[in-house]
Amino acid sequence: MEFAVIAAVKAFFVISGFYMAMILAGRYADAPIRVFFVSRFLRLYPVYLLVLLLSLIGASLSSNGTLGPFIDLNKWREFLIHDGFVWTKIWLIVANVSMMGIDATLYGCIDLKSSSVWIYKGGCPGFIFNNLILIPQAWSISIEIAFYAIAPWVVRWSSRALLLLIVGGILSWLLLAAFG
Structure with a gap:
């Protein structure tokens, strides 16, 4: 993937993080957390389900x-x-309806002939899970939903805890980059 594309996606997520922190500190500062979750749900799911239908x-x-x-x-x-793949079928159906887990479909491969499932690193004899996602562009929304699930708590953390989270994230990224 081109550097510019990767940088643009990462920049989008960084900007989204700052924006959510601002929204949570402002509009939802005194509201129960469920108000934030209901708001996010109503913003995302009706349009997604309409497009899916x-x-x-x-x-x-x-x-x-x-x-x-x-x-x-x-x-x-x-x-x-x-025959088989019951849990994979359930996961892919739930991912298509709920948008949760769509991002993970970018990394799975399935071969119906050998009835095998594995991590996709190119050369899949069958097809990648993402071929079974009806709106594959929703992978980024899947990541957003995971972020929304933790954001109300993360914005309330101390600076020290946030620094530890950042350092841990960078170390994890470096380990994954180094060892695959």
Whole structure:
């Protein structure tokens, strides 16, 4: 991936973090945390579910069961009728409906012939899990949802705790970069 693309995505998440801290310290400072969660839910899910429904309808009405380069109901049909993969099927259905876990689908590979699932590092003989995500662009929203789940508590941490979190994050990133 080009450096500019990676930098843009990282910059977006950093800006989102500062924005959420500002929102939580302002609008939601005195409100119960559930008000924040309900607000985020109502901002994200109605539009997502509408797009998901329209995408499914569009793919169902197309002559070949596809809609653009992303939605391919034929892959879903092949995957669903295959014996096994029960937990993977549940996970992918929940991820498609809830948006939670879509980001993790970028790293999984499935081979129906050998009934195997593994971490995707290129050369998948079957297809990557992301081929079974109906709106794969929602991977970033999946990360946002995970962030929203912890943000109300993180903004209340002391500077020392935040510094430890940052140092731990940088060390984790360096370890992953060094050892894969």
